[in-house]
Amino acid sequence: MAKAKAVLARNDRGDYTVPSLQIYPHQWLWDSAFIAIGQAHYDPDRAARELTSLVKGQWRNGMMPHIIFDPAAGYWLDHNFWKSGLSPDSPKDVFTSGISQPPVVALAVEAVAGKLEGQSRQKFIDLMLPALIAYHRWWYRERDPRNTGLVVLVHIWENGLDNTPPWMVALNKVRLPVWMRAGLALQLPILLKKLRPDTKIVSANQRLKASDAARALILAQHLRQQKYDSARILQDPDVAIESLTTNCILVAAAESLEQVAQMAGATVPVDLAAKAAQTKAALNALYQDGQYYSRNFITGRLIKTPSLNTFFPLLAGVASEEQASQLVELLKDQKQYWPAYPVPSVPVISPSFDERRYWQGPTWINTNWLIMKGLRRYGYNQEADELKRRSLELVAKSGFGEYFSPLTGERYGIDNFAWTAALTIDLLESN
Numbered sequence: 001m002a003k004a005k006a007v008l009a010r011n012d013r014g015d016y017t018v019p020s021l022q023i024y025p026h027q028w029l030w031d032s033a034f035i036a037i038g039q040a041h042y043d044p045d046r047a048a049r050e051l052t053s054l055v056k057g058q059w060r061n062g063m064m065p066h067i068i069f070d071p072a073a074g075y076w077l078d079h080n081f082w083k084s085g086l087s088p089d090s091p092k093d094v095f096t097s098g099i100s101q102p103p104v105v106a107l108a109v110e111a112v113a114g115k116l117e118g119q120s121r122q123k124f125i126d127l128m129l130p131a132l133i134a135y136h137r138w139w140y141r142e143r144d145p146r147n148t149g150l151v152v153l154v155h156i157w158e159n160g161l162d163n164t165p166p167w168m169v170a171l172n173k174v175r176l177p178v179w180m181r182a183g184l185a186l187q188l189p190i191l192l193k194k195l196r197p198d199t200k201i202v203s204a205n206q207r208l209k210a211s212d213a214a215r216a217l218i219l220a221q222h223l224r225q226q227k228y229d230s231a232r233i234l235q236d237p238d239v240a241i242e243s244l245t246t247n248c249i250l251v252a253a254a255e256s257l258e259q260v261a262q263m264a265g266a267t268v269p270v271d272l273a274a275k276a277a278q279t280k281a282a283l284n285a286l287y288q289d290g291q292y293y294s295r296n297f298i299t300g301r302l303i304k305t306p307s308l309n310t311f312f313p314l315l316a317g318v319a320s321e322e323q324a325s326q327l328v329e330l331l332k333d334q335k336q337y338w339p340a341y342p343v344p345s346v347p348v349i350s351p352s353f354d355e356r357r358y359w360q361g362p363t364w365i366n367t368n369w370l371i372m373k374g375l376r377r378y379g380y381n382q383e384a385d386e387l388k389r390r391s392l393e394l395v396a397k398s399g400f401g402e403y404f405s406p407l408t409g410e411r412y413g414i415d416n417f418a419w420t421a422a423l424t425i426d427l428l429e430s431n
């Protein structure tokens with residue numbers, strides 16, 4: 001507990017916490033949500049600030065951007081790259097990215113509001129509730145163009161689990177300019193340096209491949225050319241995915257929104273409650289033969305590449321009891337999702353499994369936390385307890401890594417990673 005708090009103190013920037021001082025020195029949306037969930041246990045006021053500071057970056061159309069930049073800090077694609085000012089909806093005095101991230105923030109607002117009392121709780125909800133309503137409405141107004149209830153993501157970074165295999169299938173469709181293809185083939189140092197500043201700190205075999213980083217960059221450039229206008233982007237998108245992760249989190253977030261509204265004696269607007277119910281029902285269409293998948297919005301096909309996304313319908317309460325039991329069986333399969341340190345982002349037997357590479361195999365504490373919540377929702381408390389025990393063991397053994405080998409528990413990525421510390425606190429404090 002003391003070590004976890006020290007990591008958060010080290011990464012604290014006053015009103016927000018950076019995921020890592022070395023490679024992520026800005027405010028990230030879903031990171032701040034996880035961080036506040038940890039902080040709420042020992043300093044609810046600070047946790048509240050972590051979340052209210054997100055409102056400063058919110059766009060006029062309701063979008064909460066995935067990064068709020070500190071213009072003085074570095075990052076390979078910083079505010080000079082994103083140029084959020086190109087959009088009339090961006091805030092004038094703050095630099096942000098032009099895309100969002102999984103909407104975990106309502107879950108955090110619920111957790112933090114529950115720890116605050118009296119006037120501070122009221123003030124916090126008065127600010128956060130309208131911000132969340134505008135944010136959830138943004139998802140539905142701008143990202144559900146066919147009014148199906150399933151929102152569409154247009155960049156791998158919106159998904160949070162950046163290079164998970166289902167997304168790589170879609171990302172491969174992004175065409176690289178000839179000079180970039182040639183540069184990659186020739187391994188031009190100047191290009192690789194631009195694409196891979198992270199590999200000065202973390203070994204390249206633990207990060208995105210250079211060609212994937214190049215595609216992510218070109219895709220972000222396309223979004224910038226369209227001034228981050230979702231309607232324009234979705235007319236002819238390079239990548240458009242009905243993400244299982246985001247839609248499940250959106251359903252869970254809608255439930256949190258109800259709770260938060262209730263705490264303040266308010267109600268969630270009917271249009272939003274109706275959309276959340278529509279999403280919940282629509283998620284059933286993403287189920288086939290015992291598993292759930294994301295769907296490609298362009299082709300209309302399920303992306304049947306296995307990954308831990310399949311467990312998120314538990315979090316959203318979408319699965320029937322029978323479907324849930326099938327998912328739990330799958331989760332407990334030692335050859336797939338239950339090696340020594342579960343839950344790997346990709347099943348161990350999958351050809352794309354790589355125990356070191358980012359979201360293509362490693363175990364992450366935030367996804368474990370979301371899966372535990374889903375297990376408890378369906379009464380699989382023994383499994384959730386076991387996952388909690390092994391997650392804490394992992395951190396005790398290897399520290400507050402960004403991600404870990406599911407096979408050996410070795411720490412990969414950056415050290416002193418904020419959400420690993422914050423969610424460790426939550427696991428230690430809650431049952």
Ligand code: 9WN
Nearest residue numbers: 019024028030031066157160161162
């Ligand atoms: C791009 C900050 C973020 C997390 C994401 C994780 C990683 C960024 C990157 O780091 O993404 O947003 O540079 O790869 O994939 O989930 O929010 O910790």
